[in-house]
Amino acid sequence: MMSNFSKFGFILATLGSSIGLGHIWKFPYMAGVSGGGGFVILFLFLSLSIGISMLVAEMIIGQSTRKNTTEAFKQLDPSKKKRWGYAGITLIGGPFILTFYSIVLGWVLYYLFVVSFDLPQDIGASEARFDNLLTHSIWPQILGFTAVLGITGWVVSRGIKNGIEKLNFVLMPLLFIIFIGLLIYAMSMSSFGRAFDFMFAFRFEDITTNVLVASLGQVFFSLSLGVGIIITYSASSTQEQNLLKSAIWVVIPGILISLIAGLMIFTFVFEYGAKVTQGAGLVFVSLPLIFGKMGLIGSVISILFLCALGFAGITSTISLLEPSVMYIIDRFGLKRANATWLIVLGIYIAGIVLILSLNADYQAKLTFFHKSLFDWVDFSSSAIVMPLGGLLSVIFVGWIVGKKRVYELSENFLSKNMFELWFFILRYIAPLVVIVIWVAKILDLFA
Template identity: 40%
Template sequence: MSKRDQFASKIGFILAAAGSAIGLGAIWKFPYMAGTNGGSVFIILFILCTLVIGLPILVAEFMIGRRGQSDAVTSFKKQAPRTPWFLTGWLGFILSGIILSFYSVVGGWILSYLVRAIGFKLSSNDENFFAELFGNLTLNAWEVVLAQGAFLLIVILIISSGIQNGVEKASKWMMPLLFVFFIILAIRSMTLDGAMDGIKFMFVPDWSYLTGKTLLLALGQAFFSLSVGVAAMLTYASYLKKDVRLGSSAMNVAWMNIGISILAGLVIFPAVFALGFSPDQGPGLVFIIIPAVFQHIPLGSIFLIIFFILLLFATITSAIAMLEIVVATAMGSKFEKRKKYAWLCGIGIFIIGIPSALSFGKLADVQILGRSIFDFADFFTNSIGMPIGALLMALFAGYQLKRAEQLEELPVKPWVFTIWRILVRYVAPIAIIIVLYQGIKG
């Protein structure tokens, strides 16, 4: 039996964990959520919610994972034998598979756009061109399914190479490039004539947006953007050595996630305002508005290629975490069979995801509780599954683990530990229950 893999370095783990968190949530969802909810006020609330609610749960998940040194299911079985807590691990397994099944569809769209961008086919003076392009792409059954498969193939190849040679190596070069590309694009966007209106939108608060609804949306964004609740962070932390400090690692991941989200805003909003577009375009912002914005920028075609490359990197790093949870759970202690399980799980998720890929075309008439297959998978995982998963993580770390066990994994100053314990035992669960209620209600 081969030995269980581990991260070779702390920075490798932080970049991999940050990659899991920094996906479409930061680059695609954050800008349109901020754009439709007042900009700066939403951003302030998002930062506060990330640090007060998201960070304590992230630490909790790290704690459970490193203590277990196993896949999610086995970790709970080791730490709470003869109890139903192991079902939390299976919940993460199921949620990760469903998330990756529709997430890979969006990854396929990004690949399709990138291929067109590289071929300089994303250029038109027709203002309806990009809306029609996106509509035609999602209706093209062969292209969306093949692109989804191509995206998953990349992820499978990385996962099959293991933690050090696959996940860690990929994260070590993709994440720094992600930051570099974003900084280049942000500088270009902020130097456009009229860009200051977009910067003001992001950093000068309009307090009329300070409402309960905005707070709830910011809490949901902070919560989901850290990838907590699906055992992704638990699984990554299970490959950690004991000398890595969990508190500082979690803080680094949280700040990197906030940083990329703000950089995404600095790429998008100054350009959107400078060129007369509206910031409240919703989910179509990345695939319809952004390509149109780049049409009006010198060397826009080159910058558009860079944008879709970094969007692809961010999507891949999150997808890696999702597939790793499924593979780690499926293979258990059969570490030598990682490649086999990576392919089996990847192909299985591809098949499960085909209905989501076709839900905008051939299966558009198929509805589940009034939603398309794609939208239902998104709703079920984001609004119900992830909050339940995160609530269970917080309760397990806060109540099932003894104080001495918590201190062993989190050797920080007494007052820091006390604050974390209060947040994870009381504040975070209440906040999660509110998000869960609103998600089911909405």
């Protein structure tokens, strides 16, 4: 490794990879369409059990080998043929996800710099604004997409210490400051109690199979599992890093951001009579309308909220790019800057095609089986790429490396009893959870 994270820098970088659009954009709308309380309670329980267990497993793979994802699997594979090295192919998930993730983050930039200063005053205008951006406005999308990839490539090209760690030292504290400020403002509104009840009141009838699958999927998506990020970042951690404590410090702040985002957004939604079941359009349709009804303060809140969302998104795009960059550097000996911009170029070309697939003039040619190419990439990442990578990691650590070897790698931060509990979850429960998510997603496709 050319450089390592500091102990706190590793936690911030890993936290930055998980706190992205998944926590702030996806969590509130998933909670809204899933009925609130039941989804939130399940999300909390699963994050603190399955989530932490899977994080520690991927951290062990990276820290113990100090290698890129492919070489890490090879080094820990006890067999002579080292076929588990092929599991490292999951690192392509990062660039794959970036092709559409960067586009969504580009929408955030458009709303930050354009819509925040001209907020809609009725639901029709808000829906038309978002629809026009997606289906008719190619250049604003390309501009936002270009900016996101440019910033991402520049930071990653500067390396671990001078790029990724420095940025997270700035953006993560700013993110929490902005969100705490917005939460305090939301608490002053009369609808805060209703939002709190919606998110935390436990109603047994809310616990359905669909809600369970949705909460499992949210845990998986929000922790950046299965695409080589955790393995890669852990390879650049110090040998003294306590991985259990690090995992806890990643999961709990991530949960807090999700809960703050949910409380804040649902307070605004209830205060101004919008629908909690808006779905993916909650941030881009309902919130701009709500901010517009607030008057001048609405523009200020819109800017702060979108800045926080942008900060979270950028730290995630950086994390999605780093594993493939690290692999190219190790495998082909390229300089970091060259490897970074080579991959960014490929992502950029693919992303332009995805933008065109949303546009009314090109959509018909880029739609397959009633889904646009953009929707297919989005679906494939959450239904195939991430679950496959996560499943391979837990099976590898739980069944292939060997219990004795895994204990040796974890005994400096896990007691014997803690190890037994963690290993049981990893070997039996985590694979079942991933398979459930996987099967449910696939069945949903044909529903």
